[in-house]
Amino acid sequence: MKILLSDAVFTDGTVYRDHGVVFDKTIVEMAPNDELRERYAGQCSELGEGSVLLPGLINSHVHLEFSANRSTLTYGEFMPWLSSVISSRDDLINGCDDGCIAHAVDTMLSNGITAFGAVSSYGFDLDACAGASQKVVYFNELIGSDPAMADALYGNFQERLFASQQIEREGFYPSIAIHSPYSVHRVLIQKALKYAKEKSLRVSAHLLESPAEREWLDNNSGPFQNFFQNFLKQSQAANTVEEFLGYFDDIPTLFTHVVQARDKELSQIAQRGHSVIHCPISNRLLGVGALDLQRLSSHDIRFICGTDGLSSNYALNLFEEMKIALFTHYSDDLPALAQQLWKGVGIHAAEAMGLNCGTIAPNYDADILVTRVNYPINDQLPIHLITQPPRIESIYIQGEHIR
Structure with a gap:
């Protein structure tokens, strides 16, 4: 003792x-x-x-597989950033081996982060997360909106999920991430969430990050229209926002960003006991706007904090994230906001992620x-x-x- x-x-x-x-x-x-x-x-x-x-401290949302990025990607607006991620993806992924990811994990530890939610797209960060000193909620990410590829995409997701479920150490929690409403077909979402409920797995998803996403989901138009036609030959969004949120009705979910959400959607998030993860530095670098904390409060939604990954941040440091949030939300009461931020990297984050810390x-x-x-x-x-x-x-x- x-x-x-x-x-x-x-x-x-x-x-x-x-x-x-x-x-x-x-x-x-x-x-x-x-x-x-x-x-x-x-x-x-x-x-x-x-x-x-x-x-x-608890970092509720981080992507570790892009930790090699320093100045490769394009910041300022979401679509140029996304295009730069796609064009540089292989170089960044291949440039970050186990040592690179382990260094990012250790950097978080040195910054006081003793638990984190790792969103894994490829499973390349599994060994580093399994060997981490911290508690890890390991979100295996499901992505794919092409119904013709559904079986192959789900098979790849299952392989990564099952591999994470073989990790036997205290404080490591295999979980599921649904990438976003625009990038995952409804059949895949429903199948993954059925499994999550059967196995009592934690669930996360990106939601309404950018104006481009909002316009595509609402009207099948805007900057995403050319993107989906050019890359995937799709002319219609995989889901509407209402449909997407409906899939999660009976499974509390960590929704990341939610910058473009409207009152109707915030009300649904509140009623279903979901959580909102706020990543202010990422939001600023990608030019998607600032989360309206006062609107969240009006719906009695508690936000928690994450750094996102080094593809849209310059540090994996929650002290820095909280500082940027203090100045981003300049109209919010300063002492009250500071208290909310501390709970958002502490007790509220632990409750949302199902951790006893x-x-x-x-x-x-x-x-x-x-x-x-x-x-x-x-x-x-x-x-x-x-x-x-x-x-x-x-x-x-x-x-x-x-x-």
């Missing part, structure tokens, strides 16, 4: 001054330092001035960051931790000292 006494514990939006944590694999208790010193005399580790204990509270996994700040600790700590990120000194996952 370990007892860490700190200047402050920050969890679930509350700052606890002069508190410590008792834990083994799970958290036993959090209490004032004086109480813990009295009850555990000689067993306590005094962390000293400026020490802050935080729950390990994201908070410092009894019976939760002891995923803990030992950090230090060089400024006075006060009630604005949630903002300061984002704008002036702490130094991470130690990382514990399920009570094990990882680094």
Whole structure:
């Protein structure tokens, strides 16, 4: 059993001054330092001035297979970016071997990310994710809108999914991702979701990221029209938004982006208990607009945070993601937004992803960051931790000292 006494514990939006944590694999208790010193005399580790204990951060959405990208892809608008991904895909995939992906995973760990949702298109990141120190929700992605190729596409998806289900380690969760409403045929979606429900697998999907997607799904027109005609000889969207959301009615799903959603769709997301993953840096780089957090709040939808991958980000760092979000949503109340962001990389993310972490509270996994700040600790700590990120000194996952 370990007892860490700190200047402050920050969890679930509350700052606890002069508190410590008792834990083994799970958290036993959090209490004032004086109480813990009295009850555990000689067993306590005094962390000293400026020490802050935080729950390990949860990155709910990341693509690791494109981690070789630095300056290859085109930013500014969604369609030029997508075209650049397609033209550079082979080079980027071949340029990121197991070592490249493992480096991205380790970078996340060094940035305090102790759990992540990896969306895998090809299965090339499986070994690195299986060997990661972190908890991993491994989303095998299903893609393909051509009905003539349905059997082959589903067979490839099954092969990758079954391979991930062979991984036997605590904290690794094989899961399913449906790429998007425009890129997956309804037969494939329904088949995959039937399996997900039978096996109680977690599910994720991209949804309404760009104006081009919105126009294509609503009217079969716009920039996606030429794209689908040229690449897939398709003149009609694979699904409408209403049809797509209907497939997920009885399976809580992590929907990523949702920037272009309307009130009707947000109401459906709320009623069905789905979650929204916010990736503000990716949204800005791809020019798709900003998620309207106030509209989400009006529908009582909690958002959580993800970095997306290095194909649409410059870092896998949730401190940076939260900072960009603070300035992107400039009309939102700053202290309240900071609290929402912390819960979006903590307890709310854990609940949405079905993980027993994201908070410092009894019976939760002891995923803990030992950090230090060089400024006075006060009630604005949630903002300061984002704008002036702490130094991470130690990382514990399920009570094990990882680094």
